Amino acid sequence: xxxxxxxxxxxxxxxxxxxxxxxxxxxxxxxxxxxxxxxxxxxxxxxxxxxxxxxxxxxxxxxxxxxxxxxxxxxxxxxxxxxxxxxxxxxxxxxxxxxxxxxxxxxxxxxxxxxxxxxxxxxxxxxxxxxxxxxxxxxxxxxxxxxxxxxxxxxxxxxxxxxxxxxxxxxxxxxxxxxxxxxxxxxxxx
Numbered sequence: 322x323x324x325x326x327x328x329x330x331x332x333x334x335x336x337x338x339x340x341x342x343x344x345x346x347x348x349x350x351x352x353x354x355x356x357x358x359x360x361x362x363x364x365x366x367x368x369x370x371x372x373x374x375x376x377x378x379x380x381x382x383x384x385x386x387x388x389x390x391x392x393x394x395x396x397x398x399x400x401x402x403x404x405x406x407x408x409x410x411x412x413x414x415x416x417x418x419x420x421x422x423x424x425x426x427x428x429x430x431x432x433x434x435x436x437x438x439x440x441x442x443x444x445x446x447x448x449x450x451x452x453x454x455x456x457x458x459x460x461x462x463x464x465x466x467x468x469x470x471x472x473x474x475x476x477x478x479x480x481x482x483x484x485x486x487x488x489x490x491x492x493x494x495x496x497x498x499x500x501x502x503x504x505x506x507x508x509x510x511x
Contacts, residue, residue: 366469369488373398373479376464378432378457381447386430386457388479394428395506396479397499400459400470402434403446408474411493412450418499419454425507426481429454434473436462478502480509 367374373396377387388396399415401408412431419429433443435458447456459465468477476494478487487502 367467367477367485367488369485371485372483373477373485374467376467378459378464380455380457386455388430391428391430392483393481394426395422395481395503396477397427397429397503398468398477398479399429399431400434400465400468400473400475401431402438402473403442404438405473407492409446411474411495412452414494414496414499416450416452416454417496418503421500422503422507427503427507430457431455432457432459432464434462434465434470435460436465478506480506482509 373388375388377385380386388398397415397418399411401412403409415429415431419427423429431452431454433456435443443456457464468475472490474492474494476489476492477485478489480486486506
């Protein structure tokens with residue numbers, strides 16, 4: 322009789338455990354958010370190891386430039402402003418690295434934080450050194466927000482496959498530091 326009570330308790334515990342497990346599973350399925358209300362697999366801010374978000378900006382000549390135009394190339398994406406001393410210091414190094422590696426597949430996109438800069442100050446700064454890479458204008462800050470840029474300069478190193486491989490917040494970056502990062506990416510196959 323005692324053994325039958327113990328056996329019955331064990332069965333009841335298992336049934337109760339199974340019922341609670343099924344109830345929890347049902348709650349999990351029913352309470353999950355709809356796909357449209359989440360990031361749907363996207364990350365909230367660009368990170369190393371993830372695809373760089375697509376964007377479109379205008380260059381100094383009024384031409385539209387898309388990040389996707391550079392698919393298959395290594396992209397050095399630099400966010401800067403003319404009032405930023407480290408930004409000003411690293412621009413000649415960026416130009417030097419661009420000249421050294423552009424024939425091997427390096428593209429440089431320099432995104433001016435135009436919403437925080439003046440056109441006159443930007444033009445004066447750009448006139449102080451020679452540059453041959455595109456200067457893109459982020460006039461409303463949308464691309465800075467898209468890339469979660471909180472400090473200038475910020476530089477993303479994007480591989481041929483569109484994946485962010487490295488990110489440097491602050492500066493100034495040197496030609497040697499830039500070259501080391503770029504050379505690694507240029508050796509990778511798309």
